[in-house]
Amino acid sequence: MTIQFHDETFRDDYTFHNSPEGIRRFPFPFDQDSYMYSVNLEPHAGGKAGSPFEKRFDVDEHYVAEMRDRAITLAEDPLRCQSLPHMELAGWDFLELVMVSKSEDYPELFMLNRDGDRWHWINRPLGIEQRFTFLDATTLPCGPMEYITRQTQGDHALLDQRDGNLWMDAGMVTSQADWSLDFDIGMNFFEWHAPVPKAHELGVFQRALKFLLNLQQGAPSRRLNWTMTVNPRLDTSPENYHKWGPEKRTVAPGNVGAKQYLRVELQTLWRLPRSNAIAFPIRCYLCSLEDLVTVPKWGRRLHRVLRDLPDELAEYKGFAVNRPVILDYLAPFDDGAPTSPGIFPD
Amino acid sequence: MPRTEFSPSITSRPVYPGLTPQGATPAIMLAEGPGAEAILDLAALDASVMDLAHLIYIPAGHDAGLRLAALGAKMYREAPSYASALERYRKALADARMGTTLYLAGSEGMIGQAVAEALAAGLPPEAIQTEHRGTIARRMQCVHCKGVTENVTIDPFLCSHCGLTLFVRDHFSRRLGAFQGVCVDAETPGIVPEVQEIKP
Amino acid sequence: MTSRLLRVSAIETLSPLVTRFRFEDPEGALLPLFSGGAHVVVEMPDAGVLRRNAYSLISDPMDGSGYEIAVRREDGGRGGSRFMHTKVALGDLMRISAPVNLFSLDLRAKKHVMIAGGIGITPFLAQLKQLARLQMPFELHYAARSRAEAAGLALLPASPQVHVHVSEEGNRMDLGAILGSQPLGTHVYTCGPEGLIEAVAETGARLGWPKTVLHSEVFMAPPPGAPFDVTLAKTGKVVTVGPHQSLLEALEQAEVEVEWMCRGGACGRCETGVHACHGTIEHHDHWLSDDERASQTKIMPCVSRFTGETLVLDL
Incomplete structure (x- = not known):
């Protein structure tokens, strides 16, 4: 398998695009024709060959372009990557997890040689070669979490576990669904989820926290989350909301298929060994409506889910204002036929 | 001026239960x-x-x-x-x-x-x-420019640093000691809701 | 619970009652690293009964070449420690769970104060190695009745931050002095008998320490007790729990699936609903709230027992 890395952008001229294979492997998040919050965690222990669930850290055709976009965001605002002082050990744990996983899962792209604490890392797609001393941050160009997350798709949070709670104490967040690491860093599980409507009443966070506190090393979990984004934009941060906000109002019947994207987060959770912290990568996948409806099952189902979603959730997911246009576009792809269970295309 | 009673809000919003003596400890x-x-x-x-x-x-x-x-x-x-x-x-x-x-x-x-x-x-x-006790004015951090505006009593308000019009959230950062202000007219520049006094 | 078969590669007598065991991968593979304070669950197939006991790891958390534990022989216990002392030989293969940490250091602390009583020294042995590597300020206080019984002495580094209190020698631990003048940001960790943990909690409360910075781990083996029966709601099956067996062990013997992790009443994983209860649940766990205990609608089968007429579980 050779991945053809796209030369594409996630801002300005938005040349991002999915290949036909990229569309087929898109992690469509709805396994039935309706949606409500749930804990929906399952073991992250591989998955269908070629799917984003197969490898521990999925690398796809957007890898190089996404890392370039992250570098642009960080150059404008270094506060998108922060780590409270006690989280450096967790940063090393995470660096190890990613380097070991990627070099084993993609040996043609990544190479790791370890001689005790003397490590040698090669990242071929990004043209990086680095020799460094494990657990000695002065031998890397930046902190261990920043170093590895500049080379790993998705946002990443490192959660400290103490007092029967999880604390968002470090992260690299440049492609988030509207939350600010700089503001939320240091908060506990309930605090950083405080603005999410409805889920608290459903007890979702209580159950999820209970599960996560018992997460075991070597037994990672995953779940899917989703939202809607206008244009294939990774940096939908609150920091830059005044810059990208106006784009949300540019959706019209003539362009909605190309402009409106379903944004899916593949969230994985890993217990880290030395720090006992939890790594929480939030990997973002984008697919335009016009690409999604090329899979008939997804076209039917997406129409039903978005049509029946409570207003409060449509508001929180940020697409309430565009819902009528989106539904008008999707309706012709929903012939009322039943859909098969599960998320994969028929 | 008695102790202020705030209305219930989200879990990140601080509460101030009042002072209780702990005896002659430091x-x-x-x-x-x-x-x-x-x-x-x-x-x-x-x-x-x-x-x-x-x-x-x-x-x-x-x-x-x-x-x-x-x-x-x-x-x-x-x-x-x-x-x-x-x-x-x-x-x-x-x-x-x-x-x-x-x-x-x-x-x-x-x-x-x-x-x-x-x-x-x-x-x-x-x-x-x-x-x-006293004023219910808030200390607001602008999520855009990170500037802090003190003594905010109205919603929305003008960021005293970058000039954006911000709405007042209840989301609070203990680390920053500030509430979050977010641009109120980001999607529709210039269309700003009517200004209201902040309530406890 | 993920686990692996490991070979017993060293057995060393530390004191008349305490023995150190080392486990290594039979093929020499590196084992997952862990954090100081973590434990593993050791499976002991003992004459038709499968026992599982949790033991703190005492080896270097950053060294994956092997796992080490120290086991104190409890002749009045349920037989697990006796099995380790009398049946386990060099070269044996034993099933060991992945490390789990329910007693980790708070890495934000500006100083760590560790207080150990007797065999409660074990989690600190790994934490000391972690703290040395991270170069964090600490002090450790180790209380034992006599030098002969103080199995930890052989494993503790000679360091000015390590204080040994031998009561037989009149050098008792003074908790008031230890907690009296610590800098802001200090966290305290206590492991040992329940009495020691209570004493630290009382002294801390008297000196104005919030509970959240006083961490503790009780050495919780499932306590023995009178035998009792439980009924399973789904099948009507009746399972008898022997005097030296935990409810969880009895369920496992009867091939009833219950999830578990710490087997010491701390992690909450084996929480089981109670369908009907005519009698009294003897709650020995640290998981359920006082209200939940009083309501008798939940039980932690890893440590808790029952006396009375009937106990029907949601299983």
Whole structure:
């Protein structure tokens, strides 16, 4: 398998695009024709060959372009990557997890040689070669979490576990669904989820926290989350909301298929060994409506889910204002036929 | 001015349960404006709380200095502003040992900053007591430029740094000691909802 | 619970009652690293009964070449420690769970104060190595009745931060002095008998320490007791729990699936609903709230027992 890395952008001229294979492997998040919050965690222990669930850290055709976009965001605002002082050990744990996983899962792209604490890392797609001393941050160009997350798709949070709670104490967040690491860093599980409507009443966070506190090393979990984004934009941060906000109002019947994207987060959770912290990568996948409806099952189902979603959730997911246009576009792809269970295309 | 009762909100919004005396244990006390009344009430409940207390008062136009000085704290100081009290407060935290109680009384802005300072110094959150007195003005961080605007009493308001019109969220960062302000007309520049007074 | 078969590669007598065991991968593979304070669950197939006991790891958390534990022989216990002392030989293969940490250091602490009583020294042995590597300020206080019984002495580094209190020698631990003047940001960790943990909690409360910075781990083996029966609601099956067996062990013997992790009443994983209860549940766990205990609608089968007429579980 050779991945053809796209030369594409996630801002300005938005040349991002999915290949036909990229569309087929898109992690469509709805396994039935309706949606409500749930804990929906399952073991992250591989998955269908070629799917984003197969490898521990999925690398796809957007890898190089996404890392370039992250570098642009960080150059404008270094506060998108922060780590409270006690989280450096967790940063090393995470660096190890990613380097070991990627070099084993993609040996043609990544190479790791370890001689005790003397490590040698090669990242071929990004043209990086680095020799460094494990657990000695002065031998890397930046902190261990920043170093590895500049080379790993998705946002990443490192959660400290103490007092029967999880604390968002470090992260690299440049492609988030509207939350600010700089503001939320240091908060506990309930605090950083405080603005999410409805889920608290459903007890979702209580159950999820209970599960996560018992997460075991070597037994990672995953779940899917989703939202809607206008244009294939990774940096939908609150920091830059005044810059990208106006784009949300540019959706019209003539362009909605190309402009409106379903944004899916593949969230994985890993217990880290030395720090006992939890790594929480939030990997973002984008697919335009016009690409999604090329899979008939997804076209039917997406129409039903978005049509029946409570207003409060449509508001929180940020697409309430565009819902009528989106539904008008999707309706012709929903012939009322039943859909098969599960998320994969028929 | 009595203790402020705030309406219930999201879990990240701080609550100020009021001061309860912990006896004659080491204490740092920081009172601002009408917050002095909370300290006076505290001492009235148990005068011994003052025995080992280091009390710093920021009058902010509320003249309770003489009454506070008369409480017999181990150390009593006045400072014209939080900023001018900061070095003294930091020194008190640096000298403190485990078992110290911190009593904070005054506005949300002062309490938020003082809590952030104490946590950074290693004081456990459970050792911090807070009581809100006086203005319900908020200390707001602009999520866009990161500038902090003090004493915000209206929603939406103008960021005093970048000039964007921000709406006032209840989402609060303990680390920053500030609420979050987010651009209210990001999607429809110029279309701003009617300004309202902030309510408790 | 993920686990692996490991070979017993060293057995060393530390004191008349305490023995150290080392486990290594039979093929020499590196084992997952862990954090100081973590434990593993050791499976002991003992004459038809499968026992599982949790033991703190005492080896270097950053060294994956092997796992080490120290086991104190409890002749009045349920037989697990006796099995380790009398049946386990060099070269044996034993099933060991992945490490789990329910007693980790708070890495924000500006100073760590560790207080150990007797065999409660074990989690600190790994934490000391972690703290040395991270170069964090600490002090450790180790209380034992006599030098002969103080198995930890052989494993503790000679360091000015390590204080040994031998009561037989009149050098008792003074908790008031230890907690009296610690800098802000200090966290305290206690492991040992329940009495020691209570004493630290009382002294801390007297000196104004919030509970959240006083961490503790009780050495919780499932306590023995009178035998009792439980009924399973789904099948009507009746399972008898023997005097030296935990409810969880009895369920496992009867091939009833219950999830578990710490087997010491701390992690909450084996929480089981109670369908009906005519009698008294003897709650020995640290998981359920006081209200939940009083309501008798939940039980932690890893440590808790029952006396009375009937106990029907949601299983």
